[in-house]
Amino acid sequence: MFITRFACSILLTTIFCASAQAQYVWLDEKGHKQYSDMPPPASVPKSKILKAPGGIAKPTTTAADDKPASTASEATPKLEKPVTTASKNEDFNKRKAEQAEKDKKAEEEKTAAADKAKNCDRARGYQQTLNSGVRISRTDKNGEKSYLTDAQREQEAADVKKALAGC
Secondary structure (H helix, E strand, O other): OHHHHHHHHHHHHHHHHHHHHOOEEEEOOOOOEEEEOOOOOOOOOHHHEEEOOOOOEOOOOOHHHHOOOOOHHHOOOOOOOOOOHHHHHHHHHHHHHHHHHHHHHHHHHHHHHHHHHHHHHHHHHHHHHHHHOOOOEEEOOOOOEEEOOHHHHHHHHHHHHHHHHOO
């Protein structure tokens, strides 16, 4: 007697646990409740589905509702495709590539800003040299030293002023 009660309690617990974890509940063609974590077969009419994901129980209706749906809005809802490890990896790799691209772009912008600041500092220094009146010499391709004329100095000052306009 004790073993029978024990076996019955285990059986009831198993059934209860199976129904508690089931996402779908429907009535089969014999009228028995079926529990599953997978959607019912396509042959099961919508009126026989008692429970679907989302926790909302669907009321049983008359046999008139067993007719196939005539409009797109009455069609069975499409289930989301299951999340697999491959799709998770694909999403992760996509996010990783996007982040790497953002980091690379940020690094390039940072480098460009540093180069611009450095060039602006050089232009300011050259402008001070031009404005100081000190003679400025250059070495040509033959290695000979030549000094800037007043016209060349004015041209250099105008070029430096244009360069500094962007700073």
